[in-house]
Amino acid sequence: MNKVSPCKRAHSNILLLAAVFAFCSSVHASTYEPTGINLGGTSFMDGFGRNDPGFTLIELYQYKDINKISDYGGDQKVIFNDPKVESQALTSLLSYTSPYRLLGGNLGFEALLPLVHVKATEKDDSMVPFDSDSGTRFGDVTFGPYLQMDPVIRDGRPVFVQRFALTAIAPTGSYNDKRAATVGSGFWSFNPYWAMTYMPTPKVEMSTRLHYLYNGTNNSPNAPAPGIESFKAGEAVWANFTTSYEFWEHVRVGVNGYYFKQISDDKENGHHVSDSRTTSFAIGPGATWQVDSKNILFVNAYNPVTAKNTISGFSLGLRWIHVF
Numbered sequence: 001m002n003k004v005s006p007c008k009r010a011h012s013n014i015l016l017l018a019a020v021f022a023f024c025s026s027v028h029a030s031t032y033e034p035t036g037i038n039l040g041g042t043s044f045m046d047g048f049g050r051n052d053p054g055f056t057l058i059e060l061y062q063y064k065d066i067n068k069i070s071d072y073g074g075d076q077k078v079i080f081n082d083p084k085v086e087s088q089a090l091t092s093l094l095s096y097t098s099p100y101r102l103l104g105g106n107l108g109f110e111a112l113l114p115l116v117h118v119k120a121t122e123k124d125d126s127m128v129p130f131d132s133d134s135g136t137r138f139g140d141v142t143f144g145p146y147l148q149m150d151p152v153i154r155d156g157r158p159v160f161v162q163r164f165a166l167t168a169i170a171p172t173g174s175y176n177d178k179r180a181a182t183v184g185s186g187f188w189s190f191n192p193y194w195a196m197t198y199m200p201t202p203k204v205e206m207s208t209r210l211h212y213l214y215n216g217t218n219n220s221p222n223a224p225a226p227g228i229e230s231f232k233a234g235e236a237v238w239a240n241f242t243t244s245y246e247f248w249e250h251v252r253v254g255v256n257g258y259y260f261k262q263i264s265d266d267k268e269n270g271h272h273v274s275d276s277r278t279t280s281f282a283i284g285p286g287a288t289w290q291v292d293s294k295n296i297l298f299v300n301a302y303n304p305v306t307a308k309n310t311i312s313g314f315s316l317g318l319r320w321i322h323v324f
Helices: 006-011
Strands: 054-069 084-102 105-121 135-138 141-149 152-154 157-165 168-170 193-198 204-215 236-248 251-262 279-290 295-308 311-323
Touching: 084 141, 236 279, 251 295, 279 311
Parallel strands: none
Antiparallel strands: 054 084, 054 311, 084 105, 105 135, 105 141, 141 157, 141 168, 152 157, 157 193, 193 204, 204 236, 236 251, 251 279, 279 295, 295 311
16 A cells, blocks of 8 residues: 555545544533533544645534433433533634654644533522523633644555544633533543544545543532532543445535443542443434535534433534635
């Protein structure tokens, strides 16, 4: 297999599809995991990325209709009575691919910032106040370097490509330790990922993004019980996954999903919390349209299948990518 030449990269029709970089979800992945993580924010052709120097802008609008906050067994948490969270988020990401090369790829840097509108309500007899932190606020900033590898070429076309990133989530967003529904997380997180795309035929693609999450300590947690002075969400791994088919020129339709698994316990005041691990699985339809050589549109919908120690509900994302 031969790597694609710089000339071929510059003129390839895959260049715009290659501009799919990291994106974040607007609400918590679990009841206590950080807000700024990418659950289903990226989808088709995810391993491709820009190899020539320049900027890429991505705008993502996400709508979430959350109607359940589940416990370890998947049932509604008893501390909330009929919770309803409706969130709308506009997340802006700016990435720069540099001319500097390393190990067969291009070094780059990305940063994203979500602006989130949350409307949260519950019945009056809930144990934790839920509705007074509603409004429009900035979420946590995600940033970090990445290494975009050149596509592997076979028979004159790309068949496999990958990207590695070392991103962090900074607690810069609006955070209220008195409320359960809050835009910011209140702690730092380290969130590297590995994105890849395999194209067995020119019309078929299969993509995945594998994530690892390590969380710092929140020393001002929105604790459901008195006496909790520090909280540390457990480590987690998850994958976004997709497959699509090009039914018409520049138009792909397929299936997208994600599976999230917490691999270590949460900690309160330094002590392990039993039955605190999160599992989340969602899936749905999606489509993408390459409008021209510099613009592409995505639509992705998700419905929950499994939800333990997490929020769940219908989610819809609209994404626009522009290559400068």
